[in-house]
Amino acid sequence: MNRENRVSVTVIRRLPKYYRYLGELLKKGTNRISSQELSKMTGFTASQIRQDLNNFGGFGQQGYGYNVEELHAQLGKILGLNKVYKTVIAGAGNLGQAIANYKGFQDAGFKILALFDKNPKLIGLRIRDLPIMDVDEMEEFIKENEVDIGIITTPKENAQDIADIYIRAGVKGIWNFAPADLRVDDDIIVENVHLNESLFTLSYFLNNRQEYVRD
Amino acid sequence: MNRENRVSVTVIRRLPKYYRYLGELLKKGTNRISSQELSKMTGFTASQIRQDLNNFGGFGQQGYGYNVEELHAQLGKILGLNKVYKTVIAGAGNLGQAIANYKGFQDAGFKILALFDKNPKLIGLRIRDLPIMDVDEMEEFIKENEVDIGIITTPKENAQDIADIYIRAGVKGIWNFAPADLRVDDDIIVENVHLNESLFTLSYFLNNRQEYVRD
DNA sequence: TAGATTGTTAATCGATTAACAATC
DNA sequence: TAGATTGTTAATCGATTAACAATC
Numbered sequence: 001m002n003r004e005n006r007v008s009v010t011v012i013r014r015l016p017k018y019y020r021y022l023g024e025l026l027k028k029g030t031n032r033i034s035s036q037e038l039s040k041m042t043g044f045t046a047s048q049i050r051q052d053l054n055n056f057g058g059f060g061q062q063g064y065g066y067n068v069e070e071l072h073a074q075l076g077k078i079l080g081l082n083k084v085y086k087t088v089i090a091g092a093g094n095l096g097q098a099i100a101n102y103k104g105f106q107d108a109g110f111k112i113l114a115l116f117d118k119n120p121k122l123i124g125l126r127i128r129d130l131p132i133m134d135v136d137e138m139e140e141f142i143k144e145n146e147v148d149i150g151i152i153t154t155p156k157e158n159a160q161d162i163a164d165i166y167i168r169a170g171v172k173g174i175w176n177f178a179p180a181d182l183r184v185d186d187d188i189i190v191e192n193v194h195l196n197e198s199l200f201t202l203s204y205f206l207n208n209r210q211e212y213v214r215d
Numbered sequence: 216m217n218r219e220n221r222v223s224v225t226v227i228r229r230l231p232k233y234y235r236y237l238g239e240l241l242k243k244g245t246n247r248i249s250s251q252e253l254s255k256m257t258g259f260t261a262s263q264i265r266q267d268l269n270n271f272g273g274f275g276q277q278g279y280g281y282n283v284e285e286l287h288a289q290l291g292k293i294l295g296l297n298k299v300y301k302t303v304i305a306g307a308g309n310l311g312q313a314i315a316n317y318k319g320f321q322d323a324g325f326k327i328l329a330l331f332d333k334n335p336k337l338i339g340l341r342i343r344d345l346p347i348m349d350v351d352e353m354e355e356f357i358k359e360n361e362v363d364i365g366i367i368t369t370p371k372e373n374a375q376d377i378a379d380i381y382i383r384a385g386v387k388g389i390w391n392f393a394p395a396d397l398r399v400d401d402d403i404i405v406e407n408v409h410l411n412e413s414l415f416t417l418s419y420f421l422n423n424r425q426e427y428v429r430d
Numbered sequence: 431t432a433g434a435t436t437g438t439t440a441a442t443c444g445a446t447t448a449a450c451a452a453t454c
Numbered sequence: 455t456a457g458a459t460t461g462t463t464a465a466t467c468g469a470t471t472a473a474c475a476a477t478c
Contacts, residue, residue, distance in 0.1 A: 187428050199390060
């Protein structure tokens, strides 16, 4: 695959939502689902759903729809959720601890190996069974354990330094919660969670409700 | 303003980023900035930046660019950051506490009044100076204090119930961290932070790096 | 004045929606 | 077979980029 036939980022960002609803259907024991029913659940149009899925293959069957279990499995594979990823967390404050404690990520194959911090009061403690270690040991630890993903939950002042360590140590992706844009090589994938931007967007819509209600 | 002249959601979601960079420039003491320089910082094209800003007015000056202080103030007003919002947090676990502890939100005018939980071990504790109260008292509290924004950091199983309470109590917006889509009336603004979807997107790009590097 | 840079229109590009033949 | 629903092409819509006259 090359740039010409790659799937657009807008499409990719809808896949996790399909995956989530299919997981719920699977749990309920539903066997089949049509694009129209999925449309009602997700809020995307049926046409868009069929277009999106057909970027990756013809998973459906005319006159029937999609097999829930199969489509769920296929989307999981497309998203890379059939693998296990090793991750570490830099910044063992509340947010880092929240992520470490959230079972959902472990279940999805994102295995957290350790948290790192520079606060001596935190170093040595444990979150569940996970150690909080000195950030000075992080680079070494990542190399030894071949960590795939580095998570950043530090204040924004330290985010770039942490990113630099991550990259030197060889992580392939960074999940960044600091309100800063990281400078990284092109081959490092950065996914930002900018809570500030999310909250400010909410604030905008609160102040311009009349224009945006009823969509 | 009506539907015809409302600004598209894609534009709105870029505004907080402009605002953030302008804040940094302001702190550095920079007086003026051109769309071209802003382009280098933000990664959006200069043309797009000028288009975006002109949805709200002609803030620039030919041959000069934009006055940093003025544009920052204007964007703040557009985003509604010149007001104070009263908020509460439902779910006083790590994530709720992380948000309560994050000074940035308070500074931006989002005042947290209290956290709520149903866990007796948490009720009565304090996060900074904020009480953790019984969720049974939440509806009453919100009505009395005229809370604007309800934050949801509970497990997904409780998210809809909390949303229902928020709506009954009269909040105008919900900031939802639970991996669920809430059913609410059209006049309630919901802003979702779906960490699952963000992580799964990262996972996709990790597995399809060769297609997406160098953009 | 000359140079720089906006505001804005027009052109292009990409994403969404509509439509329907194919087929289960 | 008849009905349902996909996969896919074509039409539409919206967002981004290019271009340049206006003007500071």
